[in-house]
Amino acid sequence: MTLLLGVDNGGTRVKLLLAREVGGRFEHVRTDDAPTPRGPGAMDELAVLTRTFLAGDRADAFGITVAGILDETSGVVATSANMRWLEGLAPARELSDRLDIAGVAVQDGVATAIAEAVLGAGRGADDVFVLALGTGIAGAHVVGGAVRKGAHGGAGEIGHLAAGRGEKCTCGQSGCLESLLGGTRLGARWDRARGVDASSTALDVVLAAERGDGTARAILDEATTALAHSLLSVMAMIDPGVIVIGGGLSNSPTWIIDPAVDKAHRQATFHAVPPIVRAQLGTWAGAWGAVVTAGHRMSGERRLERTETV
Template sequence: MGDRATLFPVKHVIALDVGGTGMKAALVRADGTLLHEDRRATGRERGPEAVVAGILDFADELRVLGERRFGEPALAAGVGVPGVIDEARGVAVFAANLGWRDVPLRALLSARLAGVPVALGHDVRTGGLAEGRIGAGQGTDRFLYLALGTGIAGAIGVGGRIDPGAHGSAGEIGHVVVRPGGPPCGCGQSGCLERLASASAVGQSWATACGDPSADAAACARAVEAGDPRARAVWAEAVAALADGLVTGITLLDPRMLIIGGGLAEAGDTLFTPLRAAVSERITFQHLPDIVPAALGDTAGCLGAGLLAWDLLSTEVSA
């Protein structure tokens, strides 16, 4: 598709998915179609002010591109960012990996985008929204979504929406303590789930076990598949910790489905076969939910941010 405007205007929103190292952006139709995608570095090494400036610049570039290519301005924008989010005020309260505190991101973006309404959400919860509504959980009334990446975070889906909790931190299952007295976590506790079963934790354990400092979780999964006993021990420990954390989530939330995404989920059956067995072994009175891989890959965050924007528009219309 070229840069010329289409014959008929195309209604769309701007969507941004901001991570610790990279940003993904898209122009999204109401049905979830990605009209345009782009990526660039977050630039956190330049400091939090530069990160915010980069987000605003990226969004504005998409605004201009959308007007030129699709014949009308974006109707709204949605952005998902990591850390603690006050969705009601539109403030990015804190993100350790981006170094910012109390950034009024919604107001800054709306001003930069000529006053269009902006929805702000948590990056994992926006991904969970997309997976629940148009991805692996489509049609499921109650689910728990987990992203197993550098850390572990979750999203609680109920009736097609994500519950942020009373204070914007619902779903932080990565900080459930599954091994009391275990490895210290950046949150101040020890033995948190993400310190044992995230992709980064598995990578660190495998690097120690195999003596290769550059080894990561994907390398561990390949070694498991090749029958390496050291890799199988590392993997089994991570799966056991993950199963313990999931049973806690199942007990509290009674989800119909567990949707698992992130880098570790890319191991496929190497992860899901033993994980389903481990969770099943631990269940007593609880109902065992379906445990399925996420379906949208790394586009989930952008799609979810787009859905936030469209939801914001529908809310304003009905208000």
């Protein structure tokens, strides 16, 4: 049995999760959360929180998430827009020195994708593609419990696949999926189509569509067509066993997920359309991903035979 600690160090809350791994199965022991320690003393404060949480239990390893860009080799945070005090630090090493427990850092989106693939909606499949639909759109290809990052660390950028016509994207291209479906873009496109300056959100667009607003429905229709194209591209390129869709926009299955999945099925020709399912783990996915990453690092294995959460 291995006792593993997950530290999901988010922008506002830090979530702590203690789990035991027995024969590749993960079992929940306990959880807690607290306001995220901020500023120069953050790592000292985080160590105190963690020690209190462990309450005398001896974790064999921990994983800590990083909300930002992480140098995978050194474990140093390159940039973190919301947590500037982490920049230039190696959070896993900082916490490891204070707790005397081996640790590993993992980018938060990677942790979430690993958790969903191994313990959540992708559980049981060896080859899973996980999408996060939010303000931005990210993707991760998880094989055997590890994310395939590609030769230069840039794989999975589904948000910047060409998926439609015209829209200028933040990345400089035109017609990217993110430019048509990204959370803030949906609101902005609806406002522009109506000729108003309202800073509408994606939720505003969905609620308007529910009320029968034709412009909102047309914008969502174009966005879900773009998502369907992107899902088909994923199938053509990597043929995953399951596609998991998470992120804030996945909370609107009626107007976002279901239409896109229907269109993907209708437009598929040679593609093997796998189950396309919503993410299951919710706000604890990052902490579970940190636990799984710590477990991998402990065992030195990149593949888990069988995993289970409780």
